[in-house]
Amino acid sequence: MILKQGGVMINGAQSEIYRLIRKEGAITFARFMDIALYCPDGGYYRYSNPVGPKGDFYTAPGAHPAFGALLAIQIYQMWSLMGKPDPFWIIEVGAGSGLLCYDLLNYTEHLPKDFQKTLNYLCLDLRMNPGIEENLPLTSHRLVDRLVANRLPLKPIEGCILSNELFDTFPVHRVQMQNGELKEIYVTIEEGQFREYLDQPSTPELEKRLRKLDVELHEGNSAEINLGIENWIEEAVNILDTGYMLSIDYGSQAAELYSQEKTRGTLTCFYKHSQNDDPYINVGRQEEIQIEDVAKCILDIMGVDPSILKINKGPEGSAKRRCPDTTLAQKLTGFNNYTPLREGLAKTIKELI
Numbered sequence: 001m002i003l004k005q006g007g008v009m010i011n012g013a014q015s016e017i018y019r020l021i022r023k024e025g026a027i028t029f030a031r032f033m034d035i036a037l038y039c040p041d042g043g044y045y046r047y048s049n050p051v052g053p054k055g056d057f058y059t060a061p062g063a064h065p066a067f068g069a070l071l072a073i074q075i076y077q078m079w080s081l082m083g084k085p086d087p088f089w090i091i092e093v094g095a096g097s098g099l100l101c102y103d104l105l106n107y108t109e110h111l112p113k114d115f116q117k118t119l120n121y122l123c124l125d126l127r128m129n130p131g132i133e134e135n136l137p138l139t140s141h142r143l144v145d146r147l148v149a150n151r152l153p154l155k156p157i158e159g160c161i162l163s164n165e166l167f168d169t170f171p172v173h174r175v176q177m178q179n180g181e182l183k184e185i186y187v188t189i190e191e192g193q194f195r196e197y198l199d200q201p202s203t204p205e206l207e208k209r210l211r212k213l214d215v216e217l218h219e220g221n222s223a224e225i226n227l228g229i230e231n232w233i234e235e236a237v238n239i240l241d242t243g244y245m246l247s248i249d250y251g252s253q254a255a256e257l258y259s260q261e262k263t264r265g266t267l268t269c270f271y272k273h274s275q276n277d278d279p280y281i282n283v284g285r286q287e288e289i290q291i292e293d294v295a296k297c298i299l300d301i302m303g304v305d306p307s308i309l310k311i312n313k314g315p316e317g318s319a320k321r322r323c324p325d326t327t328l329a330q331k332l333t334g335f336n337n338y339t340p341l342r343e344g345l346a347k348t349i350k351e352l353i
Contacts, residue, residue: 012042014283018189026188028202029279030227034171036283038126038150045169046126059165060248061100068103071246075104075160076111078244079118082158085242086118089159093152093236094166095123098131105136105143119143120159126150152232156241163247170232172224173206174265177217182207185222187280194280203227213254222265223258301346 016039021027037044060067079088095101101123108116123133123146133144147153152161174185176198183198184206201207209225210217217223236245251257257266269279299305 013037013039013044014042016041017187017194017283021187021189026186026197026199029174029185029187029196030171032187032194033279036279037169037171043126061103061164065103065106068100069107071100071162072104072107072111074246075162076108076115078160079115082242084114084118085158087120087158088115088118089157089243090119090121091124091152091154091157091159091161091239092122093124093161093163094169095125095131095133095146096127098123098133098146100162100164101131101133101144102136105133109137116143121145122147122154124149124152152235152239154239156239158242159240160243161236161240161245163249165249166247167226167229167249167251170226170228172226172267173202174222174224174267175201175206175217176222177219180219182210182217210258213258215254215258217258218260221258221260221263223262224265224267298345298349301349 013036017027017032017035020031020035035043038046040046075090079085082088090104092101101121105119105121108119121133121144123131123144125131125146126148130146133146136144176183176185178198182201184201185196186199188195188197205227206225209227233245256262264277267279268277
């Protein structure tokens with residue numbers, strides 16, 4: 001299980017986690033991970049493009065266009081075996097930057113034209129902005145649509161539901177065997193830092209899953225359990241009238257994933273192409289706030305039309321960007337900025353006026 005990480009500055013995801021814990025108490029790791037990855041304000045997968053040399057990791061489409069080309073050939077074979085239906089839908093779930101869509105459709109230019117004419121390609125993702133698929137030639141670009149969704153809100157289709165490295169982005173529960181009893185790992189806050197502690201499982205489905213897999217954790221071992229995958233597969237089956245589901249991901253047999261050697265489970269994190277095992281640093285994504293945006297936010301809070309704002313250029317030679325790394329200060333002081341920007345500005349204004 002892989003948890004991708006962003007930065008540590010002004011961070012809506014981390015703020016939301018702090019707010020939730022202050023309000024409701026400790027939360028499951030699954031809920032922590034869900035907010036870190038998908039929080040509308042600062043969630044890792046909401047706005048950033050984490051793949052590639054400037055991101056945190058690589059996936060197969062970023063390595064070479066051959067990956068998309070081979071999938072195009074495979075899907076062409078599916079279409080042929082299905083009797084060449086028209087229309088033929090390709091639903092890519094977690095389409096991200098659109099790179100796989102671009103490479104796959106680009107290669108269909110080399111396949112029989114009657115195949116390409118039947119295609120409808122839908123990119124499903126949480127990011128609102130169009131991706132690389134916008135750069136496709138006109139003959140392929142007209143085949144593509146993008147929908148912002150984290151479910152599969154579609155009518156039954158004929159075609160292929162496609163995903164690449166999707167399942168390892170699902171939030172997971174973390175459990176540990178303690179004194180012969182299954183416990184769940186919860187996340188709380190102590191002295192301004194995230195801390196884990198063990199308690200009773202939040203749902204009996206965790207033990208049911210292990211029994212279903214015929215797995216018994218060894219004493220002291222931790223493990224991850226993805227309870228969301230079955231619901232997703234059920235949704236996918238319900239919208240697939242006729243066709244295939246093609247998911248590319250990493251994995252292994254349950255006996256290996258939950259073996260005695262995996263004492264800490266399989267959770268790992270990546271940040272700037274470096275691997276670590278601490279999911280409580282670099283939560284969410286890094287966000288730089290421009291002074292102009294702060295000024296507009298202040299005016300809006302005060303009920304003043306932000307359009308009146310005029311920003312002059314600074315003196316010649318002044319710094320154009322100030323974005324310090326506050327990691328060391330956080331370690332030394334034990335302080336984390338968990339108040340959202342707008343909330344903090346509103347409190348400050350109230351004190352000053």
